[in-house]
Amino acid sequence: MLSKEIQLEVNKGAMLPLMEEFYTIQGEGFHTGTAAYFIRIGGCDVGCHWCDVKESWNAELHPPTSIDHIVDNVSKYADTVVVTGGEPLSWDMSLLTSRLKDKNLKVHIETSGAYPLSGTWDWICLSPKKNKLPTETVYSAAHELKVIIHNKHDFIFAEEQAELVNDKAILFLQPEWSKKEEMTPLIVEYVMNNPKWRVSLQTHKYLNIP
Ligand SMILES: C[S@@+](CC[C@H](N)C(=O)[O-])C[C@H]1O[C@@H](n2cnc3c(N)ncnc32)[C@H](O)[C@@H]1O
Numbered sequence: 312m313l314s315k316e317i318q319l320e321v322n323k324g325a326m327l328p329l330m331e332e333f334y335t336i337q338g339e340g341f342h343t344g345t346a347a348y349f350i351r352i353g354g355c356d357v358g359c360h361w362c363d364v365k366e367s368w369n370a371e372l373h374p375p376t377s378i379d380h381i382v383d384n385v386s387k388y389a390d391t392v393v394v395t396g397g398e399p400l401s402w403d404m405s406l407l408t409s410r411l412k413d414k415n416l417k418v419h420i421e422t423s424g425a426y427p428l429s430g431t432w433d434w435i436c437l438s439p440k441k442n443k444l445p446t447e448t449v450y451s452a453a454h455e456l457k458v459i460i461h462n463k464h465d466f467i468f469a470e471e472q473a474e475l476v477n478d479k480a481i482l483f484l485q486p487e488w489s490k491k492e493e494m495t496p497l498i499v500e501y502v503m504n505n506p507k508w509r510v511s512l513q514t515h516k517y518l519n520i521p
Pocket residue numbers: 355361362363364395396397398399421422423424437438457459485486487488489513
């Protein structure tokens with residue numbers, strides 16, 4: 312249990328349950344191949360059975376960390392920071408993103424969109440999940456839509472989500488890692504037949520980097 316004082320700071324978004332931070336190459340989606348500093352915030356109740364960071368789900372396992380501390384570390388590295396999780400929109404992202412913007416950083420988010428949008432973002436990657444669908448605020452602001460393909464039905468889900476996202480969003484299909492041998496060839500064929508979509512791979516996993 313957090314003390315009342317710390318809980319208040321977390322509620323304001325002045326402290327956040329930080330799981331890990333690392334400097335790496337963005338592995339997925341539109342910005343694949345570019346250097347970025349990742350901040351992974353704990354806490355997610357969406358429950359994707361194939362999630363590759365289940366250790367992030369329980370926020371209580373990750374120490375509430377002041378955003379000043381988080382921001383001080385970031386600016387030593389690249390000019391782009393990616394906030395991910397867990398589900399970062401479980402928390403109020405306003406204070407964190409405004410501090411990052413004060414440092415002239417480009418601020419990106421990886422989100423399921425399951426909670427209303429908070430914060431100011433240069434790039435929003437929306438990866439919608441069937442279990443807990445995105446809120447309208449995220450559909451309308453997303454810059455890219457990245458749908459994970461774990462089985463054939465996910466192509467139908469992808470088309471439904473493409474109808475709901477704003478029409479400027481760039482559309483990606485990404486194989487679920489444990490099914491990649493089966494799904495990647497289907498994605499390749501699908502994108503050739505439906506060229507409004509692009510392929511996204513988890514390239515960091517092929518490169519053996521974080
Ligand atoms: C771990 S999530 C954290 C951010 C947010 N909760 C979300 O789902 O967008 C980061 C990205 O990894 C993707 N992802 C998670 N597990 C995956 C897997 N097994 N295979 C492919 N992509 C995966 C998610 O869809 C999301 O785009």
